[in-house]
Amino acid sequence: MPKxxxxxxxxxxxxxxxxxxxxxxxxRGVQPKLVTLLANDDHAASVYANxxxxxxxxxxxxxxxxxxxxQSDTEAIVRQxxxxxxxxxxxxxxxxxxxxxxxxxxxxxxxxxxLKDVDGLSPCHSFAKPTPEAALYPATPLACIRLLxxxxxxxxxxxxxxxxxxxxxxxxxxxxxIAEGATVAACHEHTRDVRAHLRDSxxxxxxxxxxxLLGPDMVHDGLTVVDVGISQGENGDVQGDLAPExxxxxxxxxxxxxxxxxxxxxxxFANLMHAMELQEAAGMV
Amino acid sequence: MPKxxxxxxxxxxxxxxxxxxxxxxxxRGVQPKLVTLLANDDHAASVYANxxxxxxxxxxxxxxxxxxxxQSDTEAIVRQxxxxxxxxxxxxxxxxxxxxxxxxxxxxxxxxxxLKDVDGLSPCHSFAKPTPEAALYPATPLACIRLLxxxxxxxxxxxxxxxxxxxxxxxxxxxxxIAEGATVAACHEHTRDVRAHLRDSxxxxxxxxxxxLLGPDMVHDGLTVVDVGISQGENGDVQGDLAPExxxxxxxxxxxxxxxxxxxxxxxFANLMHAMELQEAAGMV
Numbered sequence: 092m093p094k095x096x097x098x099x100x101x102x103x104x105x106x107x108x109x110x111x112x113x114x115x116x117x118x119r120g121v122q123p124k125l126v127t128l129l130a131n132d133d134h135a136a137s138v139y140a141n142x143x144x145x146x147x148x149x150x151x152x153x154x155x156x157x158x159x160x161x162q163s164d165t166e167a168i169v170r171q172x173x174x175x176x177x178x179x180x181x182x183x184x185x186x187x188x189x190x191x192x193x194x195x196x197x198x199x200x201x202x203x204x205x206l207k208d209v210d211g212l213s214p215c216h217s218f219a220k221p222t223p224e225a226a227l228y229p230a231t232p233l234a235c236i237r238l239l240x241x242x243x244x245x246x247x248x249x250x251x252x253x254x255x256x257x258x259x260x261x262x263x264x265x266x267x268x269i270a271e272g273a274t275v276a277a278c279h280e281h282t283r284d285v286r287a288h289l290r291d292s293x294x295x296x297x298x299x300x301x302x303x304l305l306g307p308d309m310v311h312d313g314l315t316v317v318d319v320g321i322s323q324g325e326n327g328d329v330q331g332d333l334a335p336e337x338x339x340x341x342x343x344x345x346x347x348x349x350x351x352x353x354x355x356x357x358x359x360f361a362n363l364m365h366a367m368e369l370q371e372a373a374g375m376v
Numbered sequence: 377m378p379k380x381x382x383x384x385x386x387x388x389x390x391x392x393x394x395x396x397x398x399x400x401x402x403x404r405g406v407q408p409k410l411v412t413l414l415a416n417d418d419h420a421a422s423v424y425a426n427x428x429x430x431x432x433x434x435x436x437x438x439x440x441x442x443x444x445x446x447q448s449d450t451e452a453i454v455r456q457x458x459x460x461x462x463x464x465x466x467x468x469x470x471x472x473x474x475x476x477x478x479x480x481x482x483x484x485x486x487x488x489x490x491l492k493d494v495d496g497l498s499p500c501h502s503f504a505k506p507t508p509e510a511a512l513y514p515a516t517p518l519a520c521i522r523l524l525x526x527x528x529x530x531x532x533x534x535x536x537x538x539x540x541x542x543x544x545x546x547x548x549x550x551x552x553x554i555a556e557g558a559t560v561a562a563c564h565e566h567t568r569d570v571r572a573h574l575r576d577s578x579x580x581x582x583x584x585x586x587x588x589l590l591g592p593d594m595v596h597d598g599l600t601v602v603d604v605g606i607s608q609g610e611n612g613d614v615q616g617d618l619a620p621e622x623x624x625x626x627x628x629x630x631x632x633x634x635x636x637x638x639x640x641x642x643x644x645f646a647n648l649m650h651a652m653e654l655q656e657a658a659g660m661v
Binding site for chain 2: 214247248250256262265266269272273274275276277278279281282283287288291
């Protein structure tokens with residue numbers, strides 16, 4: 092029987108660590124604080140921002156959501172970010188995507204102070220150093236690595252197939268996996284034979300967002316699948332890239348929902364703790 | 377018989393293009409200009425800087441080598457770079473590595489204006505966009521791609537094994553290859569079975585710097601090897617990562633010397649032309 096790798100126990104262990112670090116900061120008179128910028132009227136963005144706020148509060152972290160005026164242009168957003176960069180009481184800055192099409196996303200993202208970029212949005216930060224210790228990386232790729240380690244997987248020397256090489260998840264994962272010592276076969280829409288790569292791998296990380304992309308003929312009972320893909324099925328249900336019939340044929344897999352996503356929501360705050368550590372070393376806290 | 381993929385014809389074709397673009401700029405009253413900063417007393421660095429100058433002059437490009445005072449610290453180098461950033465007659469800035477151990481390389485590299493970073497040194501620039509058209513990438517990885525295309529190789533969908541994932545060559549190559557649509561198996565020192573990956577690939581790019589790393593038992597007659605590794609043999613000769621006995625068993629290979637290196641020296645100036653185009657679009661020229 093394949094083993095479901097649940098996100099919840101990983102998130103729980105991580106929450107415990109984060110809460111302890113938060114307490115230490117508080118005992119030193121510092122209230123950890125994240126600011127989320129909401130610069131669009133996207134309903135989902137507002138839902139995410141509020142969800143983040145709830146989790147933050149459970150962890151003892153202050154989370155302010157700043158709603159920017161509807162028509163904010165690049166300059167206005169950059170000015171707002173610079174004010175937050177200069178505010179020593181703010182330890183992390185996040186931007187809820189998507190921004191309005193007229194906004195220069197690269198400029199906005201680049202304006203965030205490297206040590207407050209808890210979402211690892213800027214490639215200057217997330218690709219700057221090969222080790223996860225030295226920089227802030229996006230939460231989802233970090234959550235994948237954390238989940239695998241939690242369940243005892245050894246990444247050094249492991250043969251991993253990565254399916255999906257997008258800028259948000261796939262490419263940062265590629266950097267992280269290589270930094271961990273994994274050999275990675277990077278597959279994507281132009282790959283001729285994804286199955287051949289999966290056949291020779293012990294771990295697959297799938298981040299495409301096409302429900303059921305990995306069918307039962309693609310997997311094998313020596314394969315662990317970390318499923319990062321999220322899409323909506325015809326009935327409106329959230330579904331992963333791994334088809335349920337395929338999950339049954341693996342060695343282990345992360346369920347959707349209940350897999351990586353649960354870890355990601357806490358990883359953001361683990362990033363905030365990491366950011367505060369880097370800020371302290373830089374004399375900013 | 378394996379086909380040697382010589383760098384010279386590629387470099388010649390590229391030189392022709394660069395020279396034509398230089399002439400167009402000159403006819404508009406603009407003298408293309410590269411500045412190389414020499415901030416150490418390394419003999420090799422000085423040799424490289426002067427070699428670059430000679431090639432530049434053959435292409436009609438002005439190339440100034442600025443020797444910084446021996447004890448220049450990070451601040452002094454950054455100030456020098458900022459002056460060059462602000463000088464509209466300077467279109468490209470390069471730094472001869474290595475810098476002194478006391479210098480903060482990340483800060484120095486990060487100080488170069490994104491559109492003048494012709495060496496693609498900063499990850500903010502080289503990893504910022506997934507397409508080679510949109511940003512300045514390091515010359516060596518670009519030279520590998522150019523050489524393969526010159527000899528008619530189709531990268532979209534191709535199975536490529538990359539051996540060596542260093543920050544200077546391997547990782548930027550990984551980004552470029554994926555942007556070109558290649559499926560890439562990223563191998564390195566922790567990879568258990570490089571041979572298995574090579575067996576399933578049609579192209580290998582090797583960038584390790586260990587002479588003869590790829591022996592005859594690693595290759596096959598369907599494999600094209602692009603050899604980027606450079607090291608010095610016991611007799612002082614320059615040698616590649618592909619052993620000569622292995623080269624004889626491939627479908628095609630780049631010789632060392634006479635392969636990628638010959639293309640790289642011109643690619644730097646192709647980057648300068650690309651940088652000038654981006655600068656013009658940004659109203660800087």
